[in-house]
Amino acid sequence: MTKLNIGLLYGGRSTEHEVSMRSAESILAVLDKNKYDVVLIHITKDGEWRLAPGSDEIADLNDDESARKLRVQPSGQLEGLDGRMLDVIIPVLHGTFGEDGTVQGLLELAEIPYVGCNVRSSAVCMDKDMTKRLLKLEGIDVADSVLFKHHEKDDVDFTAVEEQLGLPMFVKPVNQGSSVGVSKVTDAGSFREALALAFKYDTKVMVESALAGREIEVSVLGNSDLFVSVPGEIIPDDGFYSYDSKYTDENGAALEIPAKLDETDKQNLQKVALKTFETLDCEGMARVDMFLLEDGRIFVNEVNTFPGFTSISMYPKLLEASGVEYSELVDRLITLALERHELETGLTTDFR
Structure with a gap:
């Protein structure tokens, strides 16, 4: 061979x-x-x-x-x-x-x-603001938010933002992952600090209303024939799934795989994950992060097109719990990359 x-x-x-x-x-x-x-x-x-x-x-x-x-x-x-x-x-x-x-x-x-998503979906999913705009067009719920650009940072009115979004709220760099530069805000003082921190990492910053719900993640695998994992739940120790909770503090969050859900919630979460994957034109893989509210509503938080693959990362652990072992997952991702490349190289690029 x-x-x-x-x-x-x-x-x-x-x-x-x-x-x-x-x-x-x-x-x-x-x-x-x-x-x-x-x-x-x-x-x-x-x-x-x-x-x-x-x-x-x-x-x-x-x-x-x-x-x-x-x-x-x-x-x-x-x-x-x-x-x-x-x-x-x-x-x-x-x-x-x-x-x-x-x-x-x-x-x-x-x-x-x-391996992984194409140029277009990678760029869109990295931009949290663009992700929200597209999902809203398809009727997928996302948290309310306000966007500020670098030239506006000195003119942000905390009172106006609070009236629109309420407290607590989250301040996030638009184009970052792993909760880098993300802060939970509870008052005007912490808001200013959070805004300054977020603008260290990006020229666009999103202020987002906090959702009181369970943090649920679902892994999706495939190009056109999609496989969706069982949902998993993040239970942060400090109420916020921070960078340390994800990568350095083994006790920073509990990962419940599969999440304790009734069948209706489970299927609804999987359906939203699939619709999100397709709406954003993802290929190969992505992890869809959502909030499940007490009344059953589902809000998409963000989409990771190359999620973490460490030994404690949710993407491979969710697929493992769904019957796809880690080594098989890597093999399938390589096969998907070759299949997509073969399809795309067969397209005509010379028009005469």
Whole structure:
């Protein structure tokens, strides 16, 4: 059997650089060496692509100037691999400059198949404001919010925002993930601090009303034939699923998989997750995060197009609870990437 050359792309320029490396470690551990030859590529915090010295360890090459530097070339070439062609790249990148369509666009231009959502859906899902706008058009409930741009930050009126959204509220950078720069606001003083923090990470900031509901997440897998997982519930210890709760504090949140739900709520959550996935034109995979209110209403919070793949991450754990083991999940994602690439390369680009 001919092995596939798999490029594992990790690190990146975002605030989630370290999370990406943890996710890549987990994926590398389950890649079947009988099926795949793995090429490890580290994108440094400065944006350089560097070739790892081996294929067995996720190396931190941020300060290694001796590591071979790579450049993306047209027609599937990575300059620096001595002519070796990659069959698929897994862009294990979270947040900006990776999960937002930028790397996906680069790989499209280079004609290299890649795992996960396409350029369009990656960009839209990364932008929380654009996500809300599209979901609302399809009748999918989202929390009320107000958007502020960088040039407006000194003119934000807390009283006006409070009258519109109430307290508590959340302040979020529009284009960030993993709760980076997100604050829960309960008064005017914390609002100013939260606004300043959020504008450190993005030029657009969203202020959103807090929803009193259960935090439910659902994993979706597939291109056209979609598989939806059982729902899982996040139960944060401090009432807010923060960065530390997700990645550093093992006791920061309880993950209940599957969530304790009646059959009606379970099916409704799965239906909303599928409709959200399709509305935002997702492919390959995404995790849909929702709030389930006491009256049964479901509000979509956000959509992650390359969710965390660490040992405690919800996306693979939900699929595992639904019958898709971690190693099988990675295999299926690679197959989906190749199927999409084959379909798209069959399209006509020359009109005469």
